[in-house]
Amino acid sequence: MQKKFSFPTLLAALAFVLAVLSHLPAGEAAGKNIILSTTTSTQDSGLLDVLVPLFEKKSGHSVKTVSVGTGQALELASKGEADVALVHAPSLEKKYVADGKLLNRRLVMYNDFILLGPASDPAQVKSTKSSPKSSIDAMKRIAASASRFVSRGDNSGTHNLEKSLWKQAGIEPKGAWYIESGQGMGATLGIANDRNGYTITDRATYLAFRKRVTLAILLEGDKPLLNIYSVMEVNPANGPRINVAGGKTFADFMVAPETQALIKSFGVEKFGQPLFIPVAGMREEQVGE
């Protein structure tokens, strides 16, 4: 047996590696950490990669951004597992605010949802100047013609918007034509594109995937399709160890004039148009006017 690489040396080497590796950075001092629960769209658009480092530099706080669907983001905040929430589902948000779980809801920015579908448009939902259609009409037509529709099905902000459209149209979507992907917007766009179905997406994700999606924009600019993002602070009564002051500092930062100016210019260079339009200080009815 060769003695060069004997088993004891190997074990000793492993122990050494282990000792070195276990000196990883642990959690920072309490009170400096802020947990931000937010949606995949703010993360995937790259906006937070710009705003969070700036906030950390200015405030000295360290932000842990957890991006999940809006439903989960709100639930985490209401359980006190996050300190501040940045999400996009106004009707759902208002429920949490009414229950006292979340406080001080402030509008931050908006963009819009668009209805995509195959260019052949089997359900005839395309809105033109000569025959303008509302998003509610479009949903009715899709259901009536049983045209394939791909839903997020994940209680995200986009899914909540879709559900409210079905509700307003008086339709309970089910059947073979109604597909629930249960995945993020990017994956859902891929499925809709592959299966040649209709889907609703936020504009930022569509722009990121534009090159790979052959579906056409069939309907846009309708008022119910506004996609409004708000920031909310967490009620300290929701649980132990909530960083209330840190959460408020982040919320204040999101609506501050300098941050709003940054949001306005974000994405122009890459997409030729801003991905979000800042609306801090406005009332919800004024948005998109």
Added chain:
Amino acid sequence: MELVWQGIKHACWLLFTGDAEVLGITLFSLQVSGAATGLSLVVGIPLGILLAMKRFPGHGLAVSLINTGMGLPPVVVGLFVTIFLWRSGPLGYMELLYTPTAMIIAQVVIAFPIVAGLTMAAFQSLNPNLSLQLLGIGASTPQLLWLLCKEARLPLLAAIMAGFGGVISEVGASMMVGGNIRGQTRVLTTATVLETGKGNFEIAIALGLILLVLTFAVNLLLTHIQQREQIRWPKPS
């Protein structure tokens, strides 16, 4: 296929230009999964030896649990570790959620049953007469265990490789307990998921390839150690 080719080119470019963020993520993945594998050896090898050599009440149940644990779905581990580490959870006071420590904890839970199960199999496949002989020539218990470990070193190295392979490649638990936070808890697998979600498929493919190369390099090293002492089978004449 065009896309895959673009991804390969992008991966080479990222590696050779020494992209700081990608290098950081790669090293961090290696640190977290390396530490987790190391810790799971400390727990898993003694546990495997115990299960192979001792009979005690509940032994069958323990063996079944370890065998089931070898196939634990990472996302389930992630869910339970998350609930334990929540601020409202039993370990919430430690403020570990969304830290590298939390990721190591989850990965140890995934890897140690793999190590224990393979260690157990390795020891059970040793000739029982070997222990008798070693005891017969007066070996103490530590000496006996040491010699048996040496005898079983080839399958033990396989256990290390399987444990490491299991944790470096898992995404569900790292995503849930780590949160995929940029510069803090982002590893190669979670970064791949993120870039796919953003529609940056070239970068996603590049990250995936880097992960493959990394796993390959680690396994090459371990295989090299393992195979240099390979038994030489007699050639048929």
